[in-house]
Amino acid sequence: MPYNAPEGTADMLPAVARLWRSTTETAAKLFAAYGYEPIDTPIFEMTEVFTRGIGEATDVVGKEMFTVRSGENYKRALAAGSDEGLKSKQKLSLRPEGTAGVVRAVVQHNLVEQGAAPAKLFYAGPMFRAERPQKGRLRQFHQIGVECLGATEPTADAEMIIMLMRFYETMGVPRQNMRLLINSMGDDACRPAYRESVRQFILDHEDEMCEECHRRAETNPLRAFDCKNETCSRVMEAAPKITDNLCDDCRTHYEAVKALLDAAGISYIEDPTLVRGLDYYTRTVFEAQVTEGMGSQSAIGGGGRYDKLAESVGGRPTPGLGFALGFERMVLALEAAGALGESTKRVDGYVACVDDSVRAAAFDLVCAARDAGLCVEMDHQGKSLKSQFKMADKVNARVVIVLGPDELSQGKARIRNMRSHAEKLVDIAAAKRLLSQFGGQRVGGASSPINIDTVFSLENDDKE
Numbered sequence: 001m002p003y004n005a006p007e008g009t010a011d012m013l014p015a016v017a018r019l020w021r022s023t024t025e026t027a028a029k030l031f032a033a034y035g036y037e038p039i040d041t042p043i044f045e046m047t048e049v050f051t052r053g054i055g056e057a058t059d060v061v062g063k064e065m066f067t068v069r070s071g072e073n074y075k076r077a078l079a080a081g082s083d084e085g086l087k088s089k090q091k092l093s094l095r096p097e098g099t100a101g102v103v104r105a106v107v108q109h110n111l112v113e114q115g116a117a118p119a120k121l122f123y124a125g126p127m128f129r130a131e132r133p134q135k136g137r138l139r140q141f142h143q144i145g146v147e148c149l150g151a152t153e154p155t156a157d158a159e160m161i162i163m164l165m166r167f168y169e170t171m172g173v174p175r176q177n178m179r180l181l182i183n184s185m186g187d188d189a190c191r192p193a194y195r196e197s198v199r200q201f202i203l204d205h206e207d208e209m210c211e212e213c214h215r216r217a218e219t220n221p222l223r224a225f226d227c228k229n230e231t232c233s234r235v236m237e238a239a240p241k242i243t244d245n246l247c248d249d250c251r252t253h254y255e256a257v258k259a260l261l262d263a264a265g266i267s268y269i270e271d272p273t274l275v276r277g278l279d280y281y282t283r284t285v286f287e288a289q290v291t292e293g294m295g296s297q298s299a300i301g302g303g304g305r306y307d308k309l310a311e312s313v314g315g316r317p318t319p320g321l322g323f324a325l326g327f328e329r330m331v332l333a334l335e336a337a338g339a340l341g342e343s344t345k346r347v348d349g350y351v352a353c354v355d356d357s358v359r360a361a362a363f364d365l366v367c368a369a370r371d372a373g374l375c376v377e378m379d380h381q382g383k384s385l386k387s388q389f390k391m392a393d394k395v396n397a398r399v400v401i402v403l404g405p406d407e408l409s410q411g412k413a414r415i416r417n418m419r420s421h422a423e424k425l426v427d428i429a430a431a432k433r434l435l436s437q438f439g440g441q442r443v444g445g446a447s448s449p450i451n452i453d454t455v456f457s458l459e460n461d462d463k464e
């Protein structure tokens with residue numbers, strides 16, 4: 001029986017895989033303008049990195065982590081009937097998000113030295129959450145994220161939010177289909193008292209609220225703002241709001257972030273119930289949502305400040321902030337807006353053979369063109385000339401170079417410009433001489449220093 005990919009996962013077939021690669025390249029280029037450098041951390045970490053960093057009471061850690069045991073440790077735990085006997089370093093989990101691992105790496109390698117500039121890092125890769133799969137909610141999904149460690153000023157918060165919105169703009173998600181929510185979660189000075197007041201509010205309204213919210217009152221009261229139960233959300237509308245309970249420092253910081261966004265022309269909605277799922281946020285939090293066609297999975301990216309996270313994974317106090325955006329949801333947003341461009345394969349040239357006698361010469365020309373960095377293809381299935389033209393069309397070849405025994409005996413090939421349909425005879429030796437000047441480039445595609453038009457003197461063909 002053929003197998004399917006595991007539930008909640010999706011194969012990235014070439015069109016999507018191409019989009020994932022081009023999206024990460026776009027992100028890398030854009031983020032570089034803001035001073036960000038790439039980082040890649042392991043896909044699994046010691047479980048403690050997540051329990052300490054993200055918080056045991058969060059859904060992501062409490063309910064959705066994929067735990068990993070290496071072969072022998074798995075058997076040992078199975079035989080003992082529990083994980084108790086395992087050492088911390090033997091308890092591993094697949095990363096449910098990227099921040100905790102990056103901050104762990106920053107602490108481990110001391111990337112934020114005292115007095116030095118902030119560490120600005122970005123990553124792209126798969127994340128794993130054992131959620132109930134549905135459209136836009138996967139068990140393995142892909143995030144692009146940034147982390148900035150060592151920055152205290154509100155300009156850092158504003159810069160990060162602007163960068164996220166610029167990214168969506170660059171990718172073509174229409175601004176009118178999006179809304180940006182912002183809030184401040186307070187800090188150690190004001191949040192504990194606020195948390196307590198929300199806990200008290202839930203207890204006062206216990207009769208009207210769901211079981212889960214009763215539990216949240218004790219573990220993570222602010223999460224009650226995110227409860228999907230309609231009655232709970234109605235009750236929570238009357239709950240105390242963090243923005244009415246911020247300390248002076250947090251209020252000043254929040255006002256400054258908003259003023260910077262106003263000055264930059266970034267529109268936003270203040271949402272005092274935006275708490276986001278993870279425990280580590282302090283002060284600024286934000287979320288980009290799509291208003292059209294995404295159902296309940298409208299959050300396409302978000303993040304915030306996490307000034308206490310470095311300490312919770314064993315580092316010295318280091319302010320930080322970051323965001324993560326979901327690739328799959330961005331694709332859905334582009335689809336919903338009708339803005340998902342056709343991602344087609346495109347090659348420079350297709351070398352077609354009239355018959356088998358020219359196959360070796362065709363292969364030789366293909367090799368020379370590829371060595372010069374051009375993207376060319378030829379037939380490997382013994383197809384007829386007509387079928388080879390069809391193939392060339394299918395891969396969007398700009399030109400087809402037809403090698404036939406008659407032309408070849410005179411050192412020539414017939415070139416057809418697939419756009420203008422103009423044909424001309426070209427000298428193979430001259431083309432190969434030009435190609436050999438660029439031999440060894442092997443850079444490929446758009447970054448090649450030559451193009452197929454130059455090699456076969458086709459520059460003015462489109463105008464004919």
Ligand code: AMP
Pocket residue numbers: 097129131136137138139141142143277299300301302303324325326327328329330
């Ligand atoms: P979070 O780490 O929960 O703040 O999520 C950041 C972004 O990742 C969200 O805005 C989504 O775009 C995306 N995301 C989170 N969870 C999932 C999931 N289970 N499936 C697909 N995308 C997700």
